[in-house]
Amino acid sequence: MRSTHTHSKKNQSLTKNQRIVLDLLQNSGEPLKAYFILDSLKKEGLNSPLQVYRALDKLVELGKIHKIESINSFIICNNSNCASNTAFTICERCGKVKEIKNKYLKDSVSDLVKDNQLEITRYNLEFYVLCKSCKIN
Amino acid sequence: MRSTHTHSKKNQSLTKNQRIVLDLLQNSGEPLKAYFILDSLKKEGLNSPLQVYRALDKLVELGKIHKIESINSFIICNNSNCASNTAFTICERCGKVKEIKNKYLKDSVSDLVKDNQLEITRYNLEFYVLCKSCKIN
DNA sequence: CTCTAAGTGTTATATTATTACATATGTAAT
């Protein structure tokens, strides 16, 4: 059984623009910038920044992609359960980004913010690291 | 004993531009945007974005201020020991920002990222919340 | 004083993101 059906079903309700932007991010796996996405999808019929930003906004809203704020880039969600909570490691040296997969993260981070008068609705965690290969070299 | 001396000593090595930008952020206490800072300091002699960005860069480097990535804003460090590690709560409703003061935070967050092949050099944590007063209303 | 590193002033330009508005499409009720 190929994954084609599952994949298309999962993305079934997406519009054409949303789909081609999502596909690009999915195939890339890396964080991409909005104007890079625009350039890459000129041939697919995307002509203006707004078309890209609208698709990105919707995909973020759906939790299918995340925005990495400190590098103004967007990346496919690799975790499937983070909603609008994001946690990434970003290598200071090579720029490689990895989403942190830790299903207990949400509970853990809530404990960090002790003030119980606050209600955490979502979070964005950016850990700058030296990645495995950059640490060696 | 007034704090004037301590304060000026602490900022002694700052240049004129760095000082006036820092003073503005210190007096404000709120996150400010670069171009707002520029407008506010026209009368002090700041004429171009670059003058502001250069001062901001230096102050960030010195750990005296922080950049809050998700709102492209800068805020005075209210913690004095965070170096380039930042942790904020941002109210989703009113936008109020508070720096999280928790001296154990660094250790705690390191534990979150289990992969020991990674070396965390710094972090930027943005917790979106409903603040005390917004929660009530 | 001389040399150097850091900072300044200025203009221009690059990058990131939104406003405004007219048109089109999907979906559900009639």
Place this chain on the structure above:
DNA sequence: ATTACATATGTAATAATATAACACTTAGAG
């Protein structure tokens, strides 16, 4: 099939954020 509504699209213009390049100045170390 027609209407109504919400959502998405296409396009042009512009706003907001940030950096490059270059000539000049200042502060400190030796």
